[in-house]
């Protein structure tokens with residue numbers, strides 16, 4: 001094995017979190033920092049080659065290669081886990097920028113009650129309302145503690161939004177750095193109808209810029225062109241905040257940060273309770289050891305858990321005994337795209353962007369009384385105008401059309417193309433003792449290491465929530481003037497073949513003490529103080545909102561804690 005020159009810090013993964021921490025430490029300290037990324041290099045100019053929907057959006061050009069590494073899945077411990085052969089339910093990123101290159105850019109803040117979910121639910125409804133087999137817990141931090149970092153993250157990305165438009169949002173210390181995007185027609189129709197029903201619709205905060213913006217690092221990005229090729233693509237003009245157009249220009253000037261691509265990390269080295277560095281395989285297939293004083297995992301939800309399990313750091317969760325924390329509390333937004341509206345008029349759905357969305361939060365979190373209801377927590381309901389790409393959006397005539405093939409079907413499918421749109425229900429997913437990650441005893445990756453095994457199924461709380469929200473969304477759809485509505489209130493069993501979101505969370509959760517979590521309030525490992533783990537793997541359960549602004553805020557908070565406290569006095573920050 002080759003020994004690489006010693007570094008002060010090694011960061012595993014060059015996505016949003018890894019590059020943000022590298023930029024912060026690179027700017028504020030003289031530390032030598034190595035970022036190791038398994039995928040290849042990327043830059044904005046790469047995206048000028050065009051918008052090939054088949055290549056990028058259907059065949060997942062930018063995502064993790066399942067022939068080298070995948071995940072096995074089973075709904076319950078009684079089922080046999082099998083490898084996922086094509087990612088669909090969630091889309092792990094790879095290469096510089098990670099999934100932050102091909103994300104949508106929806107950037108809401110979490111509502112204050114999310115962080116204290118367990119305490120607040122018990123206070124309002126009593127412990128008896130917590131669902132069977134739940135493993136809910138508070139995060140160990142409050143919205144108030146994270147608020148200044150939300151503001152910094154919004155300024156870094158230039159988030160376009162309208163302060164005060166969402167009355168359920170927590171208090172803000174500053175407005176949005178840029179005004180909201182122009183709202184596309186379908187989303188405007190939704191906002192009007194929702195308002196007429198007494199809801200409080202608002203534009204989704206967006207990392208697709210409404211106007212040219214210079215961030216506090218001096219990085220300038222142009223306004224969005226509403227091309228509609230955002231989700232699953234990199235932005236060819238740089239209007240969507242991505243790690244490559246927002247963080248890399250700064251890192252490129254930092255002589256103390258090196259970025260190594262093609263470096264697949266397989267283990268965290270450790271001795272006597274201290275991390276010593278990481279073992280990786282480089283692009284030539286050679287095994288290397290990168291020694292470092294501080295080790296940071298920023299390898300997204302799947303590999304944050306997997307690397308801890310493979311490296312035998314902390315105790316793996318055992319659902320039979322409830323002991324161990326690594327791998328537990330995995331959650332995946334309860335996302336239903338099941339409500340399709342058919343209109344008589346064209347919707348001009350070609351115009352759009354990844355975060356061109358109107359939604360309302362009246363039925364989110366605990367913003368409404370759950371007294372007589374058969375579930376806790378909630379969802380935000382929204383009308384997206386992502387831009388109707390031809391392959392994903394063709395071929396759905398309304399339910400009244402009986403033909404299912406041939407000329408008749410084709411005529412109706414063409415007619416329906418720009419007259420059809422979906423409402424989305426993005427619901428919270430509670431944590432349960434039965435949903436977890438562990439190492440698969442059968443299947444291995446290209447290097448011979450066990451794959452991560454995911455055991456996941458919805459419970460009654462999610463099923464009841466979706467049934468309730470579907471009825472509410474249909475009411476708004478009717479008020480929008482839809483001629484026909486196709487929707488199902490039934491949440492089907494967790495299906496790895498249906499895209500939900502890439503908001504898979506948990507596995508290395510944070511908490512108030514080592515008896516209930518893997519990480520402390522600063523995302524520092526409880527037992528190994530020179531190991532930090534960034535990203536949504538720290539979330540104890542899944543809020544309904546998109547996670548990235550929150551993980552960026554948390555990363556900035558961790559950066560402050562490392563610079564202001566850890567470097568002065570290494571050891572536990574808790």
Ligand SMILES: Cc1cc2nc3c(=O)[nH]c(=O)nc-3n(C[C@H](O)[C@H](O)[C@H](O)COP(=O)(O)OP(=O)(O)OC[C@H]3O[C@@H](n4cnc5c(N)ncnc54)[C@H](O)[C@@H]3O)c2cc1C
Nearest residue numbers: 013015016017038094098099100104105106265535546548
């Ligand atoms: C299609 C899509 C749409 C999305 N839309 C939104 C949205 O609108 N709003 C929102 O909030 N979020 C959205 N997300 C989620 C968002 O992209 C993620 O929350 C965010 O990118 C997570 O950042 P991260 O740094 O934790 O992980 P990533 O960005 O995934 O980066 C992790 C990096 O680690 C690398 N890595 C992993 N394992 C190893 C290893 N063993 N060795 C070396 N490197 C490794 C990966 O290759 C990757 O580059 C979307 C995601 C997708 C795929």
Ligand code: SF4
Nearest residue numbers: 224225227230235353
């Ligand atoms: S819709 Fe806007 S932000 Fe998205 S890829 Fe097109 S120009 Fe970029």
